[in-house]
Amino acid sequence: MDNNVFAAYSEYYDLLYKDKNYETETNYVEGLIKEYVPNASTILELGCGTGIHASKFAKKDFKVLGIDRSETMLQHAKMLKSKLPDSISQNLTFSIGDIRSFFTEQKFDIVIALFHVMSYMTSDNDLTQAIQTAKKHLNKNGVFIFDCWHGPAVLFDKPVSRIKKFENEKVIINRQATPTLNFEKKVVEVNFDISICDKITNTTNNLNEVHVMRYLFFDELDGLMKQNGLRIIYSAEWLTKNNLSNTTWNACYVCKPI
Numbered sequence: 544m545d546n547n548v549f550a551a552y553s554e555y556y557d558l559l560y561k562d563k564n565y566e567t568e569t570n571y572v573e574g575l576i577k578e579y580v581p582n583a584s585t586i587l588e589l590g591c592g593t594g595i596h597a598s599k600f601a602k603k604d605f606k607v608l609g610i611d612r613s614e615t616m617l618q619h620a621k622m623l624k625s626k627l628p629d630s631i632s633q634n635l636t637f638s639i640g641d642i643r644s645f646f647t648e649q650k651f652d653i654v655i656a657l658f659h660v661m662s663y664m665t666s667d668n669d670l671t672q673a674i675q676t677a678k679k680h681l682n683k684n685g686v687f688i689f690d691c692w693h694g695p696a697v698l699f700d701k702p703v704s705r706i707k708k709f710e711n712e713k714v715i716i717n718r719q720a721t722p723t724l725n726f727e728k729k730v731v732e733v734n735f736d737i738s739i740c741d742k743i744t745n746t747t748n749n750l751n752e753v754h755v756m757r758y759l760f761f762d763e764l765d766g767l768m769k770q771n772g773l774r775i776i777y778s779a780e781w782l783t784k785n786n787l788s789n790t791t792w793n794a795c796y797v798c799k800p801i
Contacts, residue, residue: 558711559716559718563658565596565599568657569600572655572688575686575777575797576688579777580684583653583685584604584606585606585649585651586600586652587607588600589610590657591609592658593619593623594635595623596655597635598623601635602631607634607636608636608649609635609637609638610639611637612641612642617637642664643672644672647680650685651680651681652682652685654686654688656687657688659756661690661691662757663754663756665755665756665757671767674687674771674773677773678772683800684799684800685799685800686798687796687799689796690793690795692731692793693758693791693793693794694760695791696791697792698789699790700789700790702724703722704720704721705719705720706718706720707720713743714741715740715742716737716738716739717737718735718737719737720734720735721735721736728757730756730758732754732755734751734752735752735753737749737752759794761775761794764796768798769801773798773800773801774799775798776799778794778795
């Protein structure tokens, strides 16, 4: 997704995903952290969006640096931070940055990329650069935790068109998602037609976005990780911990330096 899409998208992002259980997801990732790096205290989040995951980790007393390439997403993240108590907000830092090229001298116990951020890396080069960013910023005993679209499930249980309605006190949003599989590039091009009705002004605005999502396979990820100094130490269905299968759309991986 390019930055222009993010600019429009970020305005309604939290409403579109208001049913997403950030608390459960944060607890799940925290469980993995406790299992693999029990003394972890610092987190780098690649693609932090509006900062909800980061803020929940900050509440658990992790020091979190969240980066995102969308300035408008970061504006929402910083607004969220400003509303938190000082004891929590002091654990949070947000910075502009592309996960393919971001660099800081700081090392972290944990690097995370959640909500399919790695699936937005649609080329081998993009994916490699994002993996390298994670590797460069990990302490030697740290881990990289991410989720992504699982290739076998995408091919077996193919994506279909869906319509969703979202509403709050200000707007009503109708969103139709129409996916197209591109087998050659191993991506799904999801076309979003979005109608936004402003309740206050009684006006309607229409947006169109295309999200290109790469689906990934264990063997290709295993090879890419090894090429870049990491190895997979855990793979399972996101949140359930069930074994990956051709019905597992969302996979979770934990990787550590070799």
